[in-house]
Amino acid sequence: MNEATPAGALGLDLAGERVDLLPERALWWPRERTLVVADVHLGKAASFRALGLPVPSGTTRENLQRLSTLVQSLRADRLLVLGDLLHAAAAQQPQVMAPLQRWREAHVALDCLLVRGNHDGHAGDPPAALRFTVVDEPYRLGPFAACHHPQRVAGSLVLAGHLHPAVLLRGRVHERQRLPCFVCNEGLLILPAFGAFTGSTTRHPGGHCYAIGAGRVWALPASPREASLG
Numbered sequence: 001m002n003e004a005t006p007a008g009a010l011g012l013d014l015a016g017e018r019v020d021l022l023p024e025r026a027l028w029w030p031r032e033r034t035l036v037v038a039d040v041h042l043g044k045a046a047s048f049r050a051l052g053l054p055v056p057s058g059t060t061r062e063n064l065q066r067l068s069t070l071v072q073s074l075r076a077d078r079l080l081v082l083g084d085l086l087h088a089a090a091a092q093q094p095q096v097m098a099p100l101q102r103w104r105e106a107h108v109a110l111d112c113l114l115v116r117g118n119h120d121g122h123a124g125d126p127p128a129a130l131r132f133t134v135v136d137e138p139y140r141l142g143p144f145a146a147c148h149h150p151q152r153v154a155g156s157l158v159l160a161g162h163l164h165p166a167v168l169l170r171g172r173v174h175e176r177q178r179l180p181c182f183v184c185n186e187g188l189l190i191l192p193a194f195g196a197f198t199g200s201t202t203r204h205p206g207g208h209c210y211a212i213g214a215g216r217v218w219a220l221p222a223s224p225r226e227a228s229l230g
Contacts (some may be wrong), residue, residue, distance in 0.1 A: 003030045006074065008216035015157040016142035021182050021210050021217045024070055025192045027159070032142065034069055036080035038161025038214055039193035041119065043096035045202050059196050062097050064103040066196075071107055080141070082191060083117020083148025085126060097127070104130050117148035117162065150190050150205065156170060156189055161211040164193040164203040167211050167220060178202070182210040182217070 006010045008023040020028040027036040042060050071079065112132045114120065126132045138145035138153045145156035150163060169177045180192035185207035192212065211221045
């Protein structure tokens with residue numbers, strides 16, 4: 001069944017599969033009805049506040065609401081998280097876990113799969129009640145290898161996160177704008193961080209960059225880490 005590309009998304013052919021790069025900083029694999037995200041970092045703000053740092057609250061609810069909107073609008077059957085679902089062990093506290101449990105109960109039929117990332121190693125696996133299947137990288141899924149850390153896997157195209165990639169746009173009169181981006185390199189696609197409180201970096205392997213801004217994804221014609229606004 002052919003599906004229309006979601007609003008603002010950019011369709012690509014990867015490893016013989018049609019995928020859509022979404023402006024919501026996620027990837028949609030329509031044939032498998034699979035939504036792919038990386039670096040959600042639930043509980044990061046709560047972890048910072050536990051250290052006495054005055055950071056905003058409500059980011060866990062915001063991230064979960066964004067996930068719900070995507071799952072519902074795309075009618076996803078599977079959620080694949082490419083590592084760092086939780087930020088740290090301090091995230092496993094009621095103010096984080098209770099909204100996450102309610103979110104899971106609202107999507108009881110959704111198959112949830114987590115590839116362990118470096119933060120998951122510190123935070124621990126999600127509680128069994130959340131019904132996440134938790135695996136180590138690389139995890140092969142069709143022609144793809146689901147990973148957290150960018151790497152090469154023979155015979156598979158790697159979907160990875162970890163780096164929180166961004167591109168720096170420069171204007172003619174010294175305007176500078178950093179935008180999250182997807183990075184496509186040979187045998188590798190790096191997703192931007194899904195979490196709203198994660199930061200980003202322009203230090204990444206480069207390749208074909210697809211920037212996210214103004215509600216859409218577009219291919220950059222210039223250099224992989226910097227581009228001109230014209």
